[in-house]
Amino acid sequence: MAAAGLTVWQAPAIDWAAAWMTPWRAWGQALWRQVQAAQSRASAPTAVVATVLQAAGWAPVRFVPQAELPAGVAYESHIFATGSVPTRDNLHDFFNALVWMRFPQTKRALNRLQAQAIEAAGGVGATRGPLRDALTLFDENVLLLQAPEPLWQALRARAWKPLFGALRPLWAQAQVVTFGHALTEKLVQPYKSITAHVLCLPLPRDLPPDPGTGPHPWDAWLAPRLRADWLAAKPYTPLPVMGIPGWCPANEDAAYYDDTEVFRPPRPARPAGA
Incomplete structure (x- = not known):
């Protein structure tokens, strides 16, 4: 005491x-x-x-x-x-x-x-x-994703309905790691709007499986690919993580993804010359 x-x-x-x-x-x-x-x-x-x-x-x-x-x-x-x-x-x-x-x-x-x-x-x-801003985002909030290409395409387009609807079965082939320690901390008390910065660097599908201890199999592949010029451009795309199948029972209902305050549509493209 x-x-x-x-x-x-x-x-x-x-x-x-x-x-x-x-x-x-x-x-x-x-x-x-x-x-x-x-x-x-x-x-x-x-x-x-x-x-x-x-x-x-x-x-x-x-x-x-x-x-x-x-x-x-x-x-x-x-x-x-x-x-x-x-x-x-x-x-x-x-x-x-x-x-x-x-x-x-x-x-x-x-x-x-x-x-x-x-x-x-x-x-x-x-x-x-x-x-430094991009590095801090990486360290605190990045999610690493190994997934089939159709999931990547839908994620980059923020096409939430296909990503978690028609393409939902493909998530069984995906692996994710909450690399950002602030992201993992938030998930101790999860809520719907938690949004990760997914690193736009698809991990190869042939990397060894994670044994659970020791250095993660993705570590040696990822580290040498982190260049200052590339990271400064913030190569991230958002992902509301509670939408990932298996992460929240409520997302079994398709209506879960109708919440545009969380699953936000892509920003309109800027007119040429704007």
Whole structure:
């Protein structure tokens, strides 16, 4: 129990059986149990998440308490220079750590690009700029998709009715990964309007299946394809993730997709010369 007057972070419950937790379940569930157990023993605010994650030793970086980030030093620059990830006691940083464990090469590539962009700008400015903004979107909210080409065509066109109607059977052949740790955090308490940024880079269908632990099979393929010039153009397309078959019982009803506040039609094309 916490001592009187002290506030100790309470580790929330997570539905590890949810479809979107598949890539994170094997390691994440075991680690989260350790976090909850450590939290129940804490008598004062402590760096529980960082301590548990570091003890696991499953990542190419060190997880350290947030207090180890020096004042005035950018978070991304600190990771790049030291290999240490400042970590708070919250879900956001816990899921960030799971991505480091399963996508180490991709996370290193993103961190390198962030650190280089910060250095080129002479530090963290009032605005991120196109590249850093795109990298932040990737890190926080990207969804990776391996799917048949007809699904990709409908997704890019935001043709929601075909995507989740006539083409619905093809979703059985699709694989998705909620790479963005903020995206996965939102899904702990899911709601209809959660929208991911799908990376417009179709993953080959012949990549090995995910064993659930160790580096994800997509990691080594993805990391070397992340170029600064391409990412600065924000190569993403939106996807309201609760529309994915199997992710929400309500989407079995076709009327679920009639909500244009969530499943928004494509923007009208601009007139030539506009």
